[in-house]
Amino acid sequence: MKKYVIGLDYGTDSVRAVLIDTDNGSEIASEVHFYKRWKVNLFCNPSKNQFRQHPLDHIEGLEHTIKTVVSSSGVAPESVVGICIDTTGSSPIPMTENGIPLALAKGFEENPNAMMVLWKDHTAIKEATEINNLALNWGGEDFTKFEGGIYSSEWFWAKILHIIREDEAVKKATHTWMEHCDWMTFLLIENKDLKTFKRSRCAAGHKAMWHENWNGLPPEEFLSKLDLYLADLRQNLYQETFTSDTVAGNLSAEWAEKLGLTTNTVVAVGTFDAHAGAVGAKIDEHVLVRIMGTSTCDIMISSPDAIGSHTVKGICGQVDGSVVPGLIGLEAGQSAFGDVLAWFKDLLSWPIDHLVMQSDVISDEQKLLLQAEIEANFIKTLTAQAENIPLTEAIPIALDWINGRRTPDANQELKSAISGLSLGTKAPHIFKALVNAICFGSKMIVERFESEGIKIDTVIGIGGVARKSPFIMQTLANVLNKPIKVAQSDQAPALGAAIYAAVAAGVYENVIQASQKMGSDFEAIYYPQKEQVELYEASLESYKVLGGFIETLTKSENYELHL
Ligand SMILES: Nc1ncnc2c1ncn2[C@@H]1O[C@H](COP(=O)(O)OP(=O)(O)O)[C@@H](O)[C@H]1O
Ligand SMILES: O=C(CO)[C@@H](O)[C@@H](O)COP(=O)(O)O
Structure with missing residues (x-):
């Protein structure tokens, strides 16, 4: 049978x-x-x-x-x-x-x-x-x-x-x-x-x-x-x-x-x-599997002999058998990934929801049609425009901490920030900045695993964003400077x-x-593109500077008064 x-x-x-x-x-x-x-x-x-x-x-x-x-x-x-x-x-x-x-x-x-x-x-x-x-x-x-x-x-x-x-x-x-x-x-x-x-x-x-x-x-x-x-x-x-x-x-x-x-x-x-x-x-040793949806979870496995008594700092734990029995499962992640972009979509939708959809100028039937059309094209159009902005153009620097920071080094009190806005900044520039931010947040996790001695040979992406957004996956391959395979x-x-x-x-x-x-x-498999990798390295430094500034600000005594 x-x-x-x-x-x-x-x-x-x-x-x-x-x-x-x-x-x-x-x-x-x-x-x-x-x-x-x-x-x-x-x-x-x-x-x-x-x-x-x-x-x-x-x-x-x-x-x-x-x-x-x-x-x-x-x-x-x-x-x-x-x-x-x-x-x-x-x-x-x-x-x-x-x-x-x-x-x-x-x-x-x-x-x-x-x-x-x-x-x-x-x-x-x-x-x-x-x-x-x-x-x-x-x-x-x-x-x-x-x-x-x-x-x-x-x-x-x-x-x-x-x-x-x-x-x-x-x-x-x-x-x-x-x-x-x-x-x-x-x-x-x-x-x-x-x-x-x-x-x-x-x-x-x-x-x-x-x-x-x-x-x-x-x-x-x-x-x-x-x-x-x-x-x-x-x-x-x-x-x-x-x-x-x-x-x-x-x-x-x-x-x-x-x-x-x-x-x-x-x-x-x-x-x-x-x-x-x-x-x-199909996780295996030295493979980082990233589940990229609303949030991310970053999962690895290691033999108990390889990891020994070492405790990896700033991740969400190392547990015997949490993924594969007999091996140590390691978990890290970002509290928001797709959610960062969902927030931006929600923000941009305010005049649509509160003005267009409340208007008497168009009928209820037209509103429904319009709503469906907007929904189908919202992220698609932003993506297409953001993709065409060269990295040499002024793109703001953003943090991915809209729902706090899960790893490295959990701090759920942290909030996101965007710097480098000018009169020339349009919605696709901010969208691109947010995509960069979620990829930089991912890079910080990869850097932490590697600096703690956990070797990564292969990255595998699964989840909604991995399958639906070639733009984000290509950006991620460039930021991580590693090929990324996407599960079918x-x-x-x-x-x-x-x-x-x-x-x-x-x-x-x-x-x-x-x-x-x-x-x-x-x-699918996304390979890093050499010239882009170099440009992203420079932006990553700005992400780290902004992150450091926001962490210091969060710790300062009077900060809460300004929230
Ligand atoms: N084409 C896309 N580009 C960017 N983000 C997307 C795209 N499609 C879906 N998302 C985001 O993916 C997230 C949903 O991921 P999914 O894996 O389907 O769900 P879950 O994380 O709840 O299991 C949402 O935050 C949504 O904004
Ligand atoms: O944190 C964990 C698991 O430890 C996840 O359940 C959590 O990130 C939610 O995942 P989704 O983003 O809903 O796929």
Whole structure:
């Protein structure tokens, strides 16, 4: 009997499922579901950097996408041998004693603090600073050392600390917290015992300071210095963690029926989107896989012997088995990549949204047509014009820190800046400056890996921007001065999740073997252009000077008054 697996990828705006043939990785069916509540900005407050998602958005997406790929593929339910789920992270969810997300419990349905705190929520900057100060000064082990030496407000403990201090009712009603990838996995399987449920190594290691060296999560002695709540919570979390080639459990009878599958299907331990994406793109040692979409994640793997006891500074962690079991997974990234350009598009759209679309001069029907035309050509036209501006023309210098800086050296308090504006600066000049900025931010990550002794031979790009923008990919190849291969798959993270599912179901012996057979091929390669490389080197220096200036300004005593 032929065997199939399902990979599910929960992104920022939507969830995608793919049904994959385990023989060769070919995609038999796929389906996307956009989160309904999130789409209309419910429970979010961007001016406070608050981004929450309702668990019903995730349940609806789970049911719709899996049901659709199973029925549209026409494969026999019993031939679907495994499922694996990846999600964004750190995206923790408060859970009740009965193992349900708090926002599904009576009285908490509309409370954003009872919902999933999305990776890009930066409400916990103060709490992250508190964790960093304690880790450095408490006189014991520095528990941030395998997480780049700086704990981020995007991560597990900082977010929890923030919520429980803000909301007494949520604090009282919450029994445990789960990463999004763990909750989705827990939901599908038969075993509903919170104590024995297998949590993700990837999530725990990169975001919750879990490490074998200190036998799991940071000890109560450390957590209690932050808040007694955290020390109590630790008892309801976990000690052991598992890699995604492991079976978390079999599909429950209830979900098998809902999805049109059988209880023989195994569900693998959950993971993060970027790490799954790297597997979908055939990651290997000395290969940097960049997942370039709303944000970027930069993933590498290294043998434990090569990395030894060295801790790489300023990245989002090095974790045994977070990508490939047996190897150390390294993660870095930018908090905004495509989001920098999405912000600019939004800014330029203001007169369209507030004047053109409110005008009585054109009919509603014409407005709809106009809106569709603008949407189809907005980025395309800016790109075409920006591409034609030579680098020798005055182009502003911008920073990519519009949502703070994830790496190198996390600092989510930083903001973006643009310098070098003149009366001659037009929108395409600023667009080009922003494209340069996101590529310079990428270069800083590559420089950090290399200066820390992690050799990069090949760069692979996956994700929306990698596939949709040859302009950005060419700029990136010039800035990095390295060729970049772009993976063919539209759904590399979901494909990577499917690869984990195939190993968990016993179809392949290990992740590398399965990834070689099932991983994505490549559709394009961008080579650096010599003269451009030299010109970009000069602009990179200006980016570093501007960055240094903004960092100093942010630290200065009176700066907040000017915000
Ligand atoms: N042609 C393009 N040029 C530049 N940015 C783009 C282009 N197409 C999409 N984007 C950006 O890509 C991001 C979405 O990336 P995608 O990988 O599809 O989603 P996600 O990161 O949520 O998984 C958005 O920020 C969008 O602005
Ligand atoms: O930070 C991580 C993983 O560690 C990502 O989940 C996060 O950047 C979100 O990724 P997307 O930009 O939505 O693809």
